[in-house]
Amino acid sequence: MEYIYAALLLHKAGKDVTEEAITAVLEAAGTEVNDARAKALVAALEDVDIEEAMATAAVAAPA
Amino acid sequence: MEYIYAALLLHKAGKDVTEEAITAVLEAAGTEVNDARAKALVAALEDVDIEEAMATAAVAAPA
Amino acid sequence: MEYIYAALLLHKAGKDVTEEAITAVLEAAGTEVNDARAKALVAALEDVDIEEAMATAAVAAPA
Amino acid sequence: MEYIYAALLLHKAGKDVTEEAITAVLEAAGTEVNDARAKALVAALEDVDIEEAMATAAVAAPA
Amino acid sequence: MEYIYAALLLHKAGKDVTEEAITAVLEAAGTEVNDARAKALVAALEDVDIEEAMATAAVAAPA
Amino acid sequence: MEYIYAALLLHKAGKDVTEEAITAVLEAAGTEVNDARAKALVAALEDVDIEEAMATAAVAAPA
Amino acid sequence: MEEVHHTEHVPQWKKDEVEDIKEHINKYPLFGVVAIGGIPAKQLQKMRKGLQGTAVLKVSRNTLIRRAFDESNEDVNKMHEYIDSQTALIFTENNPFKLYKILEQSKSPSPIKGGAVAPNDIVVEAGPTSFPPGPILGDLQSVGIPAAIDAGKVVVRETKTVAKEGEVVSQKLASMLTRLEIYPVTVGLDLRAVLESGSVFTPDVLAIDESKYFSDIVLATQQAFNLSVNATYPTKDNITAIISKAASEARNLGINATVYEPDIMGSLLGKAQSEMLSVASAASANNEEAVDDELKE
Known part of the structure; x- marks a missing residue:
């Protein structure tokens, strides 16, 4: 989930969620970054309304 | 919520959630860091089992 | 999700989920394989107990 | 479940779920293919709506 | 309500909920203290398990 | 939660929720006050309508 | 080709019929033995037509079918045991499971005849x-x-x-x-066995439980979704769930650990207020004077 938290952090900070930005955040946390995972995340986020997706958390059904 | 995302990122990456680490992560994300918020976060998490706290539904949870 | 199904197939077949294996399965299905996605999947599964992860409900407890 | 995973992989990849396609995918995964099972699957899927089953999965309580 | 807040504050801080303690807290908040009410509250809470009573507040405010 | 109770107490008493006021209340309760948490709380409450947040809880609270 | 040193005389039409059966067996990748007992001739005619393009139904005498089997390869001999009274053969290029399904679907309820045995209560x-x-x-x-x-x-x-x-x-x-x-009574072509590439399939194998396939697909879909989210392998299909999960975790942590973040202050205040109301009601149950008027409702 580190990659996701990084993406949400960037989003909340009002920054673009790019491969470079994710890499920078993760590296600052001292983790080794896997380029493919960063790429896959950015690709998956394309056209996604992060704000809306986060809002679904409040109403999501419990497991 | 940036501070919480930063804390979760560090936690998931297997790092200690310290003021310095949070500051580093937030700065890498391009945000200005408020020392008091970072300090307060670390203080709040001091005796908390992060893994458990993040998995426990906050709505129905007893105090 | 094709990549995930490929991973599940390999796992069930008792094979290691490697980039090569995923690529072979997807190619046999007639799809063009994106190296980064295959790599990202293998990285994501690295420390994951597949059996447990596939059986555990993915929806988090609501906030 | 390997046969089902193979079928869903093909379906998700936009391919027809034929006996040959299933056999190819399973063989690529290194499994020995039972012709009868592949045939039975193809016959069954003629009357089973994969899209509907997938939609059911999305709303049903997770496994 | 101030009296209850004061009581909960003391409870959460690990202090005994006494008339003197409630009075001290309320005075620090700049409120005039009604001795009878403070006495009545302390008496009323005597055989109440505060922790348990708080836990029944299962329905929290929406996000 | 002590800090939250202190804030609500001050609010109900018609006082401003400042760092100094929170500190005074908590100290009167005999707790050691973490400056950063008090600061963070005040900052977090800046744009929050306390009255409204309390009202939503009142509606949902058990009898 | 035919060697004729039988002493008994076999009519030409019988020889032709046996040859025809053998040819069919060789021509089609699979054939089945079908019971046609109790089907009126007219209905059988209709069924044969209904199968056009799917399968070829061949009604013949059992003795001729047996002879044709005897004169075919060893695999075909396995089908002897399925020949019973009123047998027909069915030939198709279809998948045996599909063939079974088609034949089952063509069955229809019929009146029972006097003297017949009740097939069920x-x-x-x-x-x-x-x-x-x-x-x-x-x-x-x-x-x-x-x-x-x-x-x-x-x-x-x-x-x-x-x-x-x-x-x-x-x-x-x-x-x-x-x-x-x-x-x-259910009347229709009753498939007793199918031979395909040397394997004999009987109805217990050929009957497909489609609801099982449906539930397996549901399960597989859930497993794939669970795995993809739990392992954090983001795709278009699951990214919303993954974000939602991360956001929930962050909110849970924030509220449970009482982290003062603007986004969750409303929840924290609400939680404190609810707790206060609960304790107030516990206190006022003991003594009404313990709480102020605002709480006495």
């Missing part, structure tokens, strides 16, 4: 019939059907089992059942 349901009062009443009663007159119509007073599975149905009962439009 035959039940007459309570309720009205379409008959006006008349001799039918006595006819129904005489075969044990509890008939009566009600509101100018013949009715069946109570649900009754008129024949148990395995019992012989009398001529009279059979005709009453038919008049009541109760059709206890």
Whole structure:
């Protein structure tokens, strides 16, 4: 989930969620970054309304 | 919520959630860091089992 | 999700989920394989107990 | 479940779920293919709506 | 309500909920203290398990 | 939660929720006050309508 | 090709028929042995037409079928045991499971004949019939059907089992059942076995439980989704769930650990307020004077 938290952090900070930005955040946390995972995340986020997706958390059904 | 995302990122990456680490992560994300918020976060998490706290539904949870 | 199904197939077949294996399965299905996605999947599964992860409900407890 | 995973992989990849396609995918995964099972699957899927089953999965309580 | 807040504050801080303690807290908040009410509250809470009573507040405010 | 109770107490008493006021209340309760948490709380409450947040809880609270 | 040193005379048409069966066996990748007992000739004709383009139905004498099997390869010999009275062969290029499904779907309920054995319990349901009062009443009663007159119509007073599975149905009962439009017999091409590439498939294998496939697909979909989210492998299909999960975790942590973040202050205040109200109600239950007027409602 580190990659996701990084993406949400960037989003909340009002920054673009790019491969470079994710890499920078993760590296600052001292983790080794896997380029493919960063790429896959950015690709998956394309056209996604992060704000809306986060809002679904409040109403999501419990497991 | 940036501070919480930063804390979760560090936690998931297997790092200690310290003021310095949070500051580093937030700065890498391009945000200005408020020392008091970072300090307060670390203080709040001091005796908390992060893994458990993040998995426990906050709505129905007893105090 | 094709990549995930490929991973599940390999796992069930008792094979290691490697980039090569995923690529072979997807190619046999007639799809063009994106190296980064295959790599990202293998990285994501690295420390994951597949059996447990596939059986555990993915929806988090609501906030 | 390997046969089902193979079928869903093909379906998700936009391919027809034929006996040959299933056999190819399973063989690529290194499994020995039972012709009868592949045939039975193809016959069954003629009357089973994969899209509907997938939609059911999305709303049903997770496994 | 101030009296209850004061009581909960003391409870959460690990202090005994006494008339003197409630009075001290309320005075620090700049409120005039009604001795009878403070006495009545302390008496009323005597055989109440505060922790348990708080836990029944299962329905929290929406996000 | 002590800090939250202190804030609500001050609010109900018609006082401003400042760092100094929170500190005074908590100290009167005999707790050691973490400056950063008090600061963070005040900052977090800046744009929050306390009255409204309390009202939503009142509606949902058990009898 | 044919060596004729039999002393017995075999008519040419029989020889042709056997050859024809053998040719069919060789030409098609699979064939089945089908029971056609109880199918009226007219209905059989209709079924044969219905199969056009899917399968070829060949009705022949058992002796000729046996001879054709004997003269074919060893695999075909495995099919001998499925030849019984009134047998036909069916040839197709289809998948054996599909063939079975098609034949099952073509079966239809039919009246039972007098003297036939009940294939399962035959039940007459309570309720009205379409008959006006008349001799039918006595006819129904005489075969044990509890008939009566009600509101100018013949009715069946109570649900009754008129024949148990395995019992012989009398001529009279059979005709009453038919008049009541109760059709206890399923008539159709009954596939006994299929031979494909040396393997014999019988109905216990050929019958597909489609609901099982449906539920397996549901399960597989859930497993894939769970794995993809739990392992954090983001795709278009699951990214919303992954973000939602991360956001929930962050909120849970924030509220449970009381982290003062603007986004969750409303929840924290609400939680504190709820706790206060609960404790207030516990206190006022002991002493009303313990709480202020605002809380006495």
